[in-house]
Each structure stands twice: as C-alpha cells, then as structure tokens.
Amino acid sequence: MESTLRRTWAEVDLDALENNYRRIRKHIGENVKFLGVVKADAYGHGAIQVSKLLEKLGADYLAVSSIDEALELRLNEVKLPILILGHTPKEQVDRLIEFDITQAVTCKAKAIEYSEEAKRLGGTLKVHIKVDTGMSRLGYLCSGDNFFTGVDGIVEACNMPGLDAEGIFTHFAVSDEPGEECENYTKKQFELFNDVINKVEEKLGRKFRLKHCANTGAVACYPKEYFMDMVRPGLLLYGYGEFAKKMGLEPVMSFKTTISTIKVYPKGTAISYGGIFKTEKTTRIGVLPCGYADGFFRSLSNKCSLVTKEGPAKQRGKICMDMCMIDITDMPSVDVGSEVEIYGRKNPIEDLAELAQTIPYELTCAVSKRVPRAYFKNHKEIDRELMLRI
Numbered sequence: 001m002e003s004t005l006r007r008t009w010a011e012v013d014l015d016a017l018e019n020n021y022r023r024i025r026k027h028i029g030e031n032v033k034f035l036g037v038v039k040a041d042a043y044g045h046g047a048i049q050v051s052k053l054l055e056k057l058g059a060d061y062l063a064v065s066s067i068d069e070a071l072e073l074r075l076n077e078v079k080l081p082i083l084i085l086g087h088t089p090k091e092q093v094d095r096l097i098e099f100d101i102t103q104a105v106t107c108k109a110k111a112i113e114y115s116e117e118a119k120r121l122g123g124t125l126k127v128h129i130k131v132d133t134g135m136s137r138l139g140y141l142c143s144g145d146n147f148f149t150g151v152d153g154i155v156e157a158c159n160m161p162g163l164d165a166e167g168i169f170t171h172f173a174v175s176d177e178p179g180e181e182c183e184n185y186t187k188k189q190f191e192l193f194n195d196v197i198n199k200v201e202e203k204l205g206r207k208f209r210l211k212h213c214a215n216t217g218a219v220a221c222y223p224k225e226y227f228m229d230m231v232r233p234g235l236l237l238y239g240y241g242e243f244a245k246k247m248g249l250e251p252v253m254s255f256k257t258t259i260s261t262i263k264v265y266p267k268g269t270a271i272s273y274g275g276i277f278k279t280e281k282t283t284r285i286g287v288l289p290c291g292y293a294d295g296f297f298r299s300l301s302n303k304c305s306l307v308t309k310e311g312p313a314k315q316r317g318k319i320c321m322d323m324c325m326i327d328i329t330d331m332p333s334v335d336v337g338s339e340v341e342i343y344g345r346k347n348p349i350e351d352l353a354e355l356a357q358t359i360p361y362e363l364t365c366a367v368s369k370r371v372p373r374a375y376f377k378n379h380k381e382i383d384r385e386l387m388l389r390i
C-alpha cells in the first residue's frame with residue numbers, strides 16, 4: 001500500500017473529527033443525544049473509521065441510508081445503534097432484526113409490510129417514524145389537510161405487532177439557508193412536528209423515547225429546543241460550510257495529489273482536451289495524476305487554483321478522467337513529487353464547491369474508491385484504506 005499514497009489520496013484528520021465532535025457536544029448540552037450521520041461512507045471520509053471513533057467518543061447513534069451501509073458497520077464490529085434513514089425492502093427485515101438495525105418507517109404501506117414480516121419471523125423490528133413536515137420527500141404527510149390522516153397513520157404504525165416505535169423524526173428543508181423566509185419555514189416545520197408528536201402521544205397514551213429533527217443547519221443556527229432528544233449533524237461534524245467555520249470546527253478531509261511530470265511549453269500551446277487554454281508565454285506545466293474519476297470535478301476545469309508549497313497554482317485546460325494540469329511557471333521549488341492540495345486546510349472546499357456550483361457535500365462524497373484514505377492522529381498516519389478489489 002505504501003506506493004498508493006504518492007499518487008492521489010485523502011487525508012482524514014481524526015483529531016479534527018474528535019474536536020468537532022466535542023465542540024458540537026458542548027454546544028448541544030449534556031442531556032441531548034448525538035447521532036452521527038455516516039451515510040455515503042461518512043460523506044466520503046470512510047464510515048468504518050468515523051463510526052468507530054464516534055463510538056469511542058461516546059456518540060449515541062449512527063445513521064446511514066441503506067441496509068448495505070448498516071451491515072458494513074455491523075460486520076466491522078460497530079455496536080452503536082444504527083438508523084437507516086432511507087428505504088429498505090421488506091425482504092431484508094430478517095437481517096434488520098438479526099443485526100439490530102433501526103429502520104425508518106415512512107408511510108402506511110411500509111409499516112404494514114415491516115410489521116407482517118417481523119410477525120412472520122417472530123421478532124421485533126425497532127423503528128423510527130418519519131414525519132414529512134415540509135421536506136416533501138419521505139415520511140407521513142402531516143401538513144395542512146393531511147394532519148389527522150397523518151397522525152392516525154402514525155398511531156396505527158406504532159400499535160402494529162412486531163414493530164417497536166422507539167423514535168420519531170422529521171427533516172428540515174431550508175434550515176441551512178439564510179433569511180427570514182427560510183427561518184419561518186423551518187419554524188413552521190418544527191411547530192408542525194411538535195403538534196404531530198403531541199397528538200400521536202396523546203392518542204397512544206405513551207411517549208416516544210427519541211424525538212429528533214436537527215440537522216447541521218438546525219444544530220448551528222436554531223435554539224436549543226430544536227435539539228429535542230437527539231441531534232443529527234452530518235456536514236457540521238466533518239467541519240465544512242460557513243456554520244462549521246463560525247463554530248470553530250475544522251475541515252476533516254484534505255484531498256491531495258502530487259506532481260507526476262513537468263513540461264515547459266512555448267507561447268501559444270493548447271493544453272489538454274479541446275484546447276480551451278493556450279499558453280500566453282513560455283509556461284511550466286505540472287501534470288497531476290488526479291482527474292474527475294478521482295472526484296475532481298470536470299466542471300472546475302480552467303477555473304480553480306490548487307495549493308502548492310509556493311501558494312496557489314492555476315489549474316489549466318480541461319480536467320481529464322485521470323489527470324489535470326497546473327501552471328507552476330513562477331514556482332521554481334515546485335518539482336516532480338511535490339505535494340499539491342486540491343482542497344483542505346489551505347484551499348477551502350467551500351471555494352471549490354462554489355466554483356463548481358455545488359455544495360461541499362458533493363465534493364467529499366465524490367472522492368472515489370481508487371483514492372486511498374489515510375487516517376491521521378497527532379500528525380501521524382495510523383491507518384490506511386483503499387477500496388479497490390486488490
């Protein structure tokens with residue numbers, strides 16, 4: 001594995017992750033539980049490593065998006081409760097029960113399927129009821145005229161044999177957006193969620209053990225009452241975005257590459273596919289073994305700068321599948337083998353995301369499986385993972 005690091009790699013700073021966790025913990029207070037969102041391989045950081053650290057630090061719950069992601073954690077000895085936020089086909093209920101995985105229940109049809117399967121298997125499936133309060137994605141629709149049908153559907157699910165409704169949750173659509181309109185929308189979602197809970201608990205005659213709604217935006221920007229029993233931050237935990245910066249959190253991932261080859265071209269040379277960049281003078285170009293197949297978006301072509309030891313170097317020409325080029329004309333000390341940061345502590349991911357007209361989430365999730373993840377503690381590499389089948 002040693003050789004793989006000198007191509008393109010992602011450094012995952014476990015100390016930064018630990019600091020971020022502790023800061024968020026302090027912010028939410030002692031009586032609020034912490035669910036770490038580790039779906040999509042922990043936003044590209046490596047779900048096993050991240051989950052194990054969160055478990056060690058005392059997190060209370062994890063969330064993933066599919067049963068495969070949940071099983072990956074269970075088969076690697078992660079013991080924390082795991083909530084699947086997305087859909088699981090009923091054929092998998094036996095495995096959910098066997099591996100003690102909590103499933104979101106999002107509508108009447110699913111509740112019936114899960115209940116029937118659990119009954120048939122003679123087991124109990126732990127579930128969290130998902131309420132749609134305005135995200136308009138998954139969940140029992142409870143807004144406006146749908147309030148009472150929504151409430152009745154949830155009560156019915158909670159009383160179904162084979163299901164243990166441990167929790168209830170909702171998801172905010174605009175809690176991370178600025179402005180009064182978004183604040184009002186989020187507030188309305190929160191109020192509706194509370195109305196639904198109160199009505200359901202009244203009809204059931206018992207209380208949910210875990211009520212939760214706060215994602216990154218709500219954890220960072222909304223009052224403590226929004227934290228309820230448990231918070232569900234993802235992006236914030238990994239230290240990206242304006243809220244992370246405001247809270248003094250650190251970016252966990254640094255995406256890095258090296259200079260593989262250096263060429264000097266005369267004035268007027270077209271660089272890379274399509275020749276969208278032409279040199280204006282004698283130009284020293286570094287070829288980086290990093291392209292869109294590594295997770296470096298092609299839409300950033302000829303728009304961004306990457307950071308060398310002598311500072312930012314302009315990326316030139318189209319970003320290819322496996323390579324791209326940078327201009328290192330006035331950087332004599334930058335040589336073959338020199339490290340280049342695509343994003344990380346020196347080159348903020350937020351800037352690249354904006355240039356690519358996307359969000360940091362999409363960039364970290366796109367770091368591909370051929371990019372080894374190197375895990376750092378105390379500035380020393382303590383572990384490394386490569387997801388290729390070798």
Ligand SMILES: *Cc1c(COP(=O)(O)O)cnc(C)c1O
Pocket residue numbers: 037039085171214215216217232233234235236
């Ligand atoms: C992804 C997700 C989160 C975490 O969102 P962030 O914006 O990364 O904090 C929380 N809850 C649900 C239901 C999600 O799907």
